Amino acid sequence: MAHVLIIGAGGVGSVVAHKCAQVPSVFSQISLASRTKCKCDAIAASVMARTGIDIATFALDADRVADSVALIDQLKPDLLLNVALPYQDLALMDACLKTGVDYLDTANYEPPDEAKFEYKWQWAYRQPFEKASLTALLGSGFDPGVTNVFCAWAQKHHFDEIHELDIIDCNAGDHGQHFATNFNPEINIREITQRGRYWEHGEWVETDPLSWSMTYDFPEGIGPKKCFLMYHEELESLVLHLKGLKRARFWMTFSEQYLTHLRVLENVGMTRIDPVDYNGTPVVPLQFLKAVLPEPASLGPLTTGRTCIGCLLKGIKDGRQKQLYIYNICNHEDAYREVGSQAISYTTGVPAMIGAMMMLTGAWKRPGVWHMEQFDPDPFMAALNQHGLPWQAIEP
Template structure:
């Protein structure tokens, strides 16, 4: 039985709170904290209605280390689950270090003034966490997260060497809005408008944003135009699996989304550089975020499903082999179960399960900073299906995808 402190009350925080409440044998006490306590209270009311369980709520500024330390000392959790903004990873890690409390997140750190996703800042905490005797689990959402576990599982059970990895991510859902993002608009738009990047022959190859794309066939969905992006799990996977010759990440976008995004870029609304407006400094992307629908509001009318998986090619017993492992998740299922949409659900469920794995001692690598693929994938793969994200696999893959 354990206490957890969840920081962040957006769409993912809602899912994590619900899913933790549904596993009382592990999560005995749950506290949800955010800058806006009314959001926490709304989630707590929904959790009470759906599960009958009470969760505590608190206000906290996740950029403020002393505030975070005071909250952690007050709650005394066994683990902090960080589903706040990527900008806030380091302050929360600092607070965990000061209080000697274990840490888990779903997305890597990004400095607010630069659209640069990488693990270097968090990996630099390795010695500090080791000396403090605590564990940090990085990127325990779906991608990153489950995609790392899928790769680890494939490496353990299906390959002697992995040579080619394509992570393929399709959202075939329809929320009925002209333009909306499935998670924090600021983070989403920064992610896809930065330069693309993939790993090939021991180095990173940089491309213009959205410049490489092709149709990929997704299970139960069909062909969808998919764009080559940089995504953070590529960085840790090529480090932890040095036999990989090429690693890429593909994500689908509809033509309406691309059209709106292109116009917004052309008029400067996706910029993160402050501008003067009526005597005040404003960041265009932050203003745009305020105009767009809140991602957590999309769930009720969301139809369709997501499909995310890993397509892998390598060597087993001296022979070439291909393998594909994936999950499909229906948006309506997420709404019916936790009052959320599928993208938040596929991030929040793995965060809960990673916390459960750690608290039960099934993910125990000792003190330090770890990405999910460094843990034993088997117990996670055994349980993820019963918590709402069942997986399928096949060895008949049309691979590799060329362009």
């Protein structure tokens, strides 16, 4: 029985709140805080209507460490579950250190003024968290998160060495909008427009943004889709923890319509993250674009189709070559019926809840700062099947 404080009231925060409420044997008390309290109140009302569980809501500016410390001291939660913006990771980790509370997030820290996805800033907290006997679990979403656990499970049960890893993320859904992002537009576009990067024979190799592509035939009737090579943060930790790894890449599908709109927006400067002067007022173009695009949470009732996210692994078992494909398929409409959100939010929010459950039950509990693949994957894999993200493992 534990108290969780969820920070962030976007689409993922909504899923996390709903899924925590479905497991009252672990999450006996749930609090939800965000800069915009009315968003928290709307989520709490939905959770009450669906589960009968009451959630306490609070206004919080998570950029301000003192404000977070005051709220934590008031509530005394057992765990802070961060699904706010990645810019706020370090401030919330500081607040956890000051108050003696364990920490979990779904995305690595990113400096606001540069689209740079690295764990170095959070890795610097290893010794302070260890010294305080606190656990920080990084990247407990789907990718990163479940993909890390898929790799750890494969390494534990199916391979002596994993030589090649391709993480392949497909959204085969359709929301009917000309251009919209399925999670925070600012974070999404910063991620997509950065240079690609992959691991090859012990070093990082860079590519121009979205310049490499392949076609992958996804299972269960989804079929062939064009996928583009990107850099994604889970690669940075996985290359340290998978035995024998020679190559690691991340791929994501995008429709031609999405890419056409994105190219136009880039060409006219709307994806810039540096401020420009508009009649004496500094405006960040990407933040303005975010304000005029559809709110990702509003896409839930509009989205149909499925996602398919998985890991294609090649390596050695008992001296023989082996391939394994581990994947999950999630239906947008099923997710919306269950928790009122589309599958992109669902596939991130469910693992955040499961990661919190692993920590609060003691299954994953160790002082320091850790990645998902550094813990026993078996209880997490079992929980995925139990809580809405069933997986398959096949040998192609």
